[in-house]
Amino acid sequence: MFATIYSIFFWIGFLAVVPYVALVIYGAYGCQEQDLKKKYNAQWALVTGGSSGIGAALVRKLASQKLNVVIAALDDALLKEFKTKIVEEYPNQEFRFVPCDLSSPTADYLESIKKSTEDIDIQILCNNAGFITTGCFADIAEKRNMANYHTNVTACLTLSHYFLNRMLDKGLKGLVTYTSSSAGFIPNPMGALNGLASTKDFLTTFAASIAAEHAEDGIDVLVIHPSPIDSNFYSNAGKMSALLSAQKISSPPSVVADTVCRNAGKVIVADQGIITVLMKIGLTKVLDWNVFTEIMKLAIPFNGDYKAMKVRREVKRD
Template identity: 30%
Template sequence: MANQTVLITGASSGIGFELARCFARDGYRLILSARPGGDLEQAAQNIQQEFAGVQTVVIPADLSTHEGPLHLFEETQRQGLQVDVLVNDAGFGEAGLFVETDLQKEMGIVHVNVLALMTLTKLFLREMTTRNAGKILQLGSVVSFLPNPRQAVYAATKAFVLSFSEALQQELKEMKSDVTMTILCPPATETDFFRVANAEDTKVGQSKKATAQEVAEGGYKGLLNGEARVLPTFGAKMNFASSVFFPDSMLATMMNMQMQPESK
């Protein structure tokens, strides 16, 4: 894959960083992006130290703004970088009752998880379909299938990712395009998510979680195989099965219990 280039958002840590390691291992050129002022440069250095000779380009971008996704796309154009694989990993959440949570933070969640993902998909998918080649990995979640009280906005954004991406998968089939789109739906994972979402003290926050590495490995293999959807762990498969067999009202009650403080 020495002539293939992947762009990964949210690449400084967690699943995004582990996905970058997967691509680096197979010789892809890496374009790594995350919010300015974070650990992106350190992440790039770590990958270069682990995988000698890997080519990396670092493009910081604040995807919580209207300009961020456009800046990221335009910077790849300015540098003459053809993106063969797009990984829309960037995302974050917020825990708590909707009437009590911070509106500005939740607007940022919608910008990153929905608007930035939609914008980058639009811009890069157009190029891919013109070339009739390319792959896109969209980061959904098990809550893409489940109503999630106390994470209402986050879960709704992940439901958008699922619906949006499945619709585009059908459009690509109709176009008879060789471009593929894969939706990765991980369960609760050992990343910085629960700290950022103020959910570390919840039952799910204190529970045993999947590792970012096993989630990334599953998503990477599914992407290369052109799979439509990846449920990377047994827990993820069980969450999906629950969404099929139980009514939404029961699922909402079950998920609400998981978002309660561990002491309750």
């Protein structure tokens, strides 16, 4: 009897972890760098949030493969600076810049992006722009919460729908990527919808669903869960201790761009780096998700960021 129960648990554990680890090893070590221009017979790519961090690394990687790139990002100093740099770095490639705000609830940016791309075929779409707002959902202004949601989710849906249809209309091969996050694996108090957790969880499930829908169309879908990456993401996030710790062990943005080039069309979900892999195994496979949420609820009163937020809230409500 004991031996049977032991054997059932052994096999459940084995099936939950071993195929996953095999897939991770294949993605990380079994896939060689691919020439995406050749693979998709493409000339143009579009990267959102391409002016800094992971987006800028994606632009550089694609340009190094002789692809021309459209960069859609906020109209700010970062974009101006990046414009000068990238044109100098890759003088033989063509770049188009679309200054736009992807947090618009009415998706105004789509018109500018359509105009800038009407004469070219975008066959590689990197849905990358995103940010985190830290704090408790109810304490953050509704406008800010929704801007975060629209940037992280709505813009990805709007652009994917538009460019997928353009590829399908012309029967073109292509690649659509989503920069998701391991934050989406678990509940993230102090960064729930307003931050990263649920928006990235949405992206992952959405990407995995459409990956299956387009598998026969020659359009690959890849969703990436980066381990901590050194970028402006952290400086824009506010001083939460969990984020400051993550930043200390961060890798350069180029590792994500390399993952995209190796994993495109090979796997659907790329868990990049050891932190993401350990988080997935430890917090979603070994520890049950429902149990984890209960532990989080019990533990949060001892969290320094949470305590500081409570003080701020009391001062505000007094």
